[in-house]
Amino acid sequence: MNNDIIQTFNLSKIYKLKGRKKEITALNNINISIRKNEIFGLLGPNGAGKTTLVQILTTLVQPTSGYATIDGFDIIKKPNKAKNRVALMLESDMLYYRITAYDNLKFFCKIYNIPNYQQKITEMAREFGLHKWLNQYVENFSSGMKMKLALLRTLLLNRDILFLDEPTLGLDVKSVNFIIQKIKDYNKTIFLTSHDMGVIEKLCDRIAFIDKGNILKIGTQEGLKRLMQTEINIEIEISKSKKELKSELDQYEFVKEIEETNKGFIISLIERNNYRNLFSILSNFPVRKIKEQELTLGDLFLKLI
């Protein structure tokens, strides 16, 4: 049985810009599959095509070619069925500032036909720490509170698939951590886009890197790191004979680079296989500590883009 709840098939979007003959390819033959209850992260620089992909998958924008399915429903042929499965949170909070928080939530609950919404609003507002603010105009909320309210609304709508486009944009660490925790607590299929590597790293089961409308790499965090980490960096601490060790290491071709630090060196090896050779050299020196530097998502991102 196909467990993929979101699938795209050669999805492309081309924009014609005013005053320019050249067309801009926002998305180029995107093929991705997202499994049920998976948290899928889309990482890319500004203008990479992240928001366009979210807009197409939520039926807000029509693709130029290709198609996609949401829970088996074609977003072009059956947009209403597809829409019934999704809730959206774009990079702005998308709230009515001129009415109260409660009125905002009530309005969307009625549009999405949420039963017993009064009780649910009260319970979730308490959970999000917004219960004392429910009867206040949203215009009086801080950025963090607005984003919390937007996330509360998205979760309240009780949809299986959530599209969260930059849900932590411009928020402080405390608010970011709160939002990460809340997203984790609700067991939903989540399509998340963000610039924030930390958010993606903490949340996502699988990640795709997108740039200039192309998916560059897709996989689990560990898988991608393994795939990309052909060369490795070893951090060592040495009490004496620093000069001797450096001149010894300089003789070997598998050592790509040696960077001196206060306590020792960071040694870059051309391949992971050279680990053993390095160890046999180091055994002749008074090395106090050996540690492999882990590749972060940020390093991966910079390597790819």
Added chain:
Amino acid sequence: MKKFSKIKAIAKVDIKKNLTQIIALTEKNVKLNLRFKVNFIISLLTPIITIAMPLIIMNRFFPEIELIVYQFIAYKIFLMRGIITEFPVQLRFEKYWKTLPILMVGPFHRLNLLFGIFLSRILLILIPFSVLFIITFIQAPILITTVIFIIAIYFLIAIIFSGIGLIFGIFAVSRENFLQPLLFAFNILFWLSCLTYPYEIFPSFVQNFINLNPLYYIFDFLRFLWLENNVIITISTHFYHFSFLISLAIIIPLLGVYIFNIIYKKYGIVGY
């Protein structure tokens, strides 16, 4: 039989669901409009300026009662004209507030959007509309059947205005550059509808344009209904006006939804 009851149950759920959505849209729009109450009240008083001049000038040429009926109907129509402008104003606000995408992703029919804005405007103008209606009634009393019929005609006019408003609304969302030309064209149509000035005072070349204006027949029918105070006679003598009104009340909202969907599908939300 079993199948029929199943269909009936689904229809019942759908009606309830649609009604809930329409009420939600109405409530939200009313609250948004009442956020700045002074602005709102002033907007209701503005049409008085439009009818004040003809009331003063034409007092010498027309019987007073006839003139009051004429101008007070005009005021009520001006209040209802707000339905047309409410659509592009509301949707343009939503576009720049960025609430429109989440609304468009919402699982509801575009007709609900039409009825939501329509009902909210009706509720917002209800007090001044009723006051003027009662004053007109005191000045020129009519039969209760005529009252009911006139209210029904106002309702149909509001439906027509909603359809036109929805068309303007989608231009506010997708092709904002065309919105002002459309509103300008509509203002000309309104100006040539003899809403505040009678047909007779216009020169014949303007009268030729008025004859081509559908709004003129709709408003004229409303005035005939009040002044003749006999529904059957008015319908039979002005059947052309009446059938025109009914046809427009059916066609315009459906056309509005159709055009809204076509343009939205083609261009989406543009300009924010």
